[in-house]
Every structure is written in C-alpha cells, then in structure tokens.
Amino acid sequence: MLKVENLYKTFAKNKPxxxxxxxxxxxxxKAGEFITIIGGNGAGKSxxxxxxxxxxLPDKGKIYVDGSDITYTPQHRRAKAIGRxxxxxxxxxxxxxxxEENLAMAMLKNSPKSLKFAIGQKISDQMKQxxxxxNLGLQDRLKSKVGLxxxxxxxxxxxxxxxxxxPKVLLLDEPTSALDPKSQDNILELIEKISNxxxxxxxxxxxxxxxxxxxxxxxxxINSGKIQMDISGSQRKNIRPNF
Amino acid sequence: MNIxxxxxTQGLIYAILGIGVYITFRILNFxxxxxxxxxxxxxxxxxxxxxxxxxxxxxxxxAGFIGSASGLVTGVLHTKFKIQPILSGILTMIALYSIxxxxxGKPNIxxxxxxxxxxxxxxxQLINLILMAIICLIILVLLILFFKTRLGLxxxxxxxxxEMMRALGTNTNSKKQLALSISGxxxxxxxxxxxxxxxxxxxxxxxxxxxxxxxxxxxGEALTCKNSFQAKLVSVVFGSIAYRLIITLxxxxxxxxxxLKLFTAAVAAILLxxxxxxxxxxxxxxxxxx
Ligand SMILES: Nc1ncnc2c1ncn2[C@@H]1O[C@H](COP(=O)(O)OP(=O)(O)O)[C@@H](O)[C@H]1O
Ligand SMILES: [Mg+2]
Numbered sequence: 001m002l003k004v005e006n007l008y009k010t011f012a013k014n015k016p017x018x019x020x021x022x023x024x025x026x027x028x029x030k031a032g033e034f035i036t037i038i039g040g041n042g043a044g045k046s047x048x049x050x051x052x053x054x055x056x057l058p059d060k061g062k063i064y065v066d067g068s069d070i071t072y073t074p075q076h077r078r079a080k081a082i083g084r085x086x087x088x089x090x091x092x093x094x095x096x097x098x099x100e101e102n103l104a105m106a107m108l109k110n111s112p113k114s115l116k117f118a119i120g121q122k123i124s125d126q127m128k129q130x131x132x133x134x135n136l137g138l139q140d141r142l143k144s145k146v147g148l149x150x151x152x153x154x155x156x157x158x159x160x161x162x163x164x165x166x167p168k169v170l171l172l173d174e175p176t177s178a179l180d181p182k183s184q185d186n187i188l189e190l191i192e193k194i195s196n197x198x199x200x201x202x203x204x205x206x207x208x209x210x211x212x213x214x215x216x217x218x219x220x221x222i223n224s225g226k227i228q229m230d231i232s233g234s235q236r237k238n239i240r241p242n243f
Numbered sequence: 244m245n246i247x248x249x250x251x252t253q254g255l256i257y258a259i260l261g262i263g264v265y266i267t268f269r270i271l272n273f274x275x276x277x278x279x280x281x282x283x284x285x286x287x288x289x290x291x292x293x294x295x296x297x298x299x300x301x302x303x304x305x306a307g308f309i310g311s312a313s314g315l316v317t318g319v320l321h322t323k324f325k326i327q328p329i330l331s332g333i334l335t336m337i338a339l340y341s342i343x344x345x346x347x348g349k350p351n352i353x354x355x356x357x358x359x360x361x362x363x364x365x366x367x368q369l370i371n372l373i374l375m376a377i378i379c380l381i382i383l384v385l386l387i388l389f390f391k392t393r394l395g396l397x398x399x400x401x402x403x404x405x406e407m408m409r410a411l412g413t414n415t416n417s418k419k420q421l422a423l424s425i426s427g428x429x430x431x432x433x434x435x436x437x438x439x440x441x442x443x444x445x446x447x448x449x450x451x452x453x454x455x456x457x458x459x460x461x462x463g464e465a466l467t468c469k470n471s472f473q474a475k476l477v478s479v480v481f482g483s484i485a486y487r488l489i490i491t492l493x494x495x496x497x498x499x500x501x502x503l504k505l506f507t508a509a510v511a512a513i514l515l516x517x518x519x520x521x522x523x524x525x526x527x528x529x530x531x532x533x
Contacts, residue, residue, distance in 0.1 A: 079412035094403035105400050108393055109412045118396040145470070
C-alpha cells in the first residue's frame, strides 16, 4: 500500500517567486492498483513523484509504503521499493554502457555491489528472455551501446529496468509523451502487460485523456494543491476535465 | 636508441598517471585536478621511504595507499561539502603542495645513493622498459577486471548517468568517493615510479602534469578505433607513449624547454577541440552548399 498523508510543499518559500504546490494532499493506493494522474501544467504531478521517490523533500506530511514511513529515507535506499520512468527517454539509461551492462545494474538493484563479476552466463540468459518480451530485437544486441538505440527502444529498456527487480511502486512520469505514435503504443502495451496481474502499484502521469482512461483502474486529477477528482471504474469514461 | 627506450619508459610511467586521470575525467565525468597533487604526494612519500632504505616495492605500494586518501579528500569535499568537482580537486591539490613539502622536509630529495627498482647502468635501459611494461600491464589487467565487477560497473554507470543509478538504489556518493580514491592511488603510484626513475623527487613535479595526462587520453582516443571500455583504457598507454615521443622529438629539433608547457597546453587544446572543430567545419561546408 502507498499512502500520501497531508502533504504540503512550497518552492522558494518567502521569496518573490514563491510557488505553492501542495496544501494537504491525501491519497492512498492499494496493492495492484494502477492509477493515472492528470492535471494542468505546473499542477505538481511531477513534484508528487519526486516526493514519493525521495528526490524532493516535502515541507510537511508523510509518505508510507506498506505501512513504513519513508518520508525522510534517503533516495537510494527507498529506491529498492520504487521503480521510475521519466518523460525523457535519455534519463533512464546509461548511454556509454551496453544493453547488458545497463540491465545488469537494474537486476542487481537489491544485491550488494560486491567484487563478483556483474555479468555471467546465468544473468545473460535471464536478460535475453526478458528482452525478447519487449519485441524489439534487443535480445540480439546485448553488447550494443545504449546510446545507439532509438528513443522508443531506450524507453522500453528503461521500463524493463524499472520493473525487473519487482518494486512495490512504479512511477511513470509522462512515459510516452516524447515518443513517436508507434513507440507510444508499444510502451503503453508493455506498461499494461507488466502491471497486469502484479501486486505492484502503478502511478502514471499523462496529458493524453485517452491514455488516462484506457489504462489503469482509477484516475485522479491534481489541482490547486489537492486531489480535485478521484474516479474509478466505468465512470472514468465520462471524465471531462477542466484544466 | 637509448633515448628511444628511456622515452618509452617515461611514457609508460606517465601512462599510469593517464589511467588515473582517465578514471575521473572519463569514467566518472569528474573534472578532477587532484591528480597533480597526488602525483607529487606519491613521489614525496616514496622518496622519503626509499631514502630511508625502505624496500622500493613496499614504498610504491604505500605511496599508492596514501595517494588514495588524497582522492578520498576530494570526494568528501564534493559529496559532503557539496563543492563543485573542479574546485574540490583544486583545493586538495593546493593543500597537497604544503603537505608534500612537509613530508619531504625540503623541496627535493635525491635518490642517487638509494636502491630503486630501476637500474641506472648504461646497458640496463631495456630491462627498465620491460619492468615498466609489466607494471603497466598489471595495473591495466586489475582495472579491467575491477570494472567488470558489480562494484566497478556501478562506478562506470554512476559516471554515465548518476540520476539513473540513484533511481536504481545506488549510493552514488560512495561510488564517487571510491573512484576518486582509486584514481588518487594510481596517480600516486605514477609519482612514486617517476621519482624512482628520475632519481629524485621534487615538490614541483606534479605541476602541469594534468595536461600531460589529458593529452595522453585524447591522443589515445584518436589512435584507437575500437569503442569498447577496455580498448579505451589501454589506448591511454599508447597515447602517453606517443605524447612522450612527440615531446622528445620537438626538444631534439631544438625547441626551448621553457616553451614546453606552452606547447603541451596548445597540443592538448587542439586535440580536445578537434572533434568539435571538425563538426563546425562540416556544418559550415553543408551550409555553404545549401
Ligand atoms: N525544484 C524546484 N524548485 C522550484 N520550483 C520548482 C521545482 N520543481 C518544480 N517547481 C515548480 O513547481 C511547479 C510544479 O511543477 P511540476 O510538479 O513539474 O508540474 P507538473 O504537474 O507539470 O508535472 C512548476 O511551476 C515548477 O516550476
Ligand atoms: Mg511534469
């Protein structure tokens, strides 16, 4: 379970460019839930994900994952429970490293960074199997530098890397908005495949209303620092957001 | 012939410095100036030990460990004090000047009377070369293996995309500290070997060496067409040797040694800028056509 409790955040407090983002935001997601998040530009959607992932600290309020308070847990430590995909496909992978080196880092997320070799036959076989699920032929390009891949391929790899260690929460910040239509469909399909039948909680920010209502089981809208709308099930088809 | 052999030997010694700098500049993406101080530190520590009749091999290894502490200082300045990379390195480098002077107790120490790993006899220069080649090879093999481990790979990944590694649950600060320590240790080993080879240690021996190391790296990159991590690391060694050969050549052609640093800096600037200069020219050619 993911619980965000009474969240307050203001950027540049007491400065001329003070920016109030959250005023007591509350919400709760159950295991297995897939929630799409909508809201106007600057509403604080990305900030919410930054606070959940630990990149930004809140002014007030608490974040709980499965009952434990992670509000002030350092980012790298809470990352074990959290997978993340950014809007920019270049952000989620290391371009100078090969496909297998990138994947190895993701698969070893929860293992100590010891002096064992990072890549062996066993892990290699696992990688090939996981990569073939992406249907992009990356299983034959294990030794290619990731910098040589297309944006769509990199985003698919990022998605795989974010979920391969089975996090409790998956944060997707406009994962498709920088991609061409064909790659968009491919990524959305992957997201559905990965989140289906999983206990992982998925949060996806999107600007595309069709995506927001087609994917997932629940849609929330952030506005003026609070959750302005929270709908589940068949009602979602009738959403007419006014942002 | 002898000049050629001793030039290559020197190239191999500076290659180790180049490898140390490669770890910070290229692998970690950290513009680190500590190297100049670490080189001097290694030279100072080794000279003091060897002149007090400590076994030279032990001295080199000790110099390496002390050198890695200097890298760690830069790492802490950057990760804990949040000082930007270039400034963290400069602070350590400046501090090391005084520290190196304190360690030696005077501006320079002669090792003419002491036993080093190198032979100073006329006919033994080839042996010195082979010895240095073996040391370089050992360092290269150890590093290539290290950067294939989970720990080593996580350092490379941190340098390449720190935000990704944080999202993947890595304490990137500790990875940076470790990489800077390794670099500091390697630079100090280079300094120790340098003092043993030239028969003295001088408090100024580090000055300007960062440019030598960078030149070696870019010459090496220009020499190799392979793109793999190992190939790039190995290329630093050949870059360093090529650099030494160029310097020896221009000095023999009559260049004033006082102009050497200007020459070195100019060569490094051109080599570092070459890929971009090429792009600019290409673009203006395309623009002119269209
Ligand atoms: N680190 C920061 N410092 C100051 N202002 C910020 C910071 N991060 C975000 N903001 C501001 O907060 C507002 C909300 O940003 P964001 O969460 O990215 O909105 P969105 O809902 O579009 O994702 C924006 O106006 C942005 O400029
Ligand atoms: Mg955003």
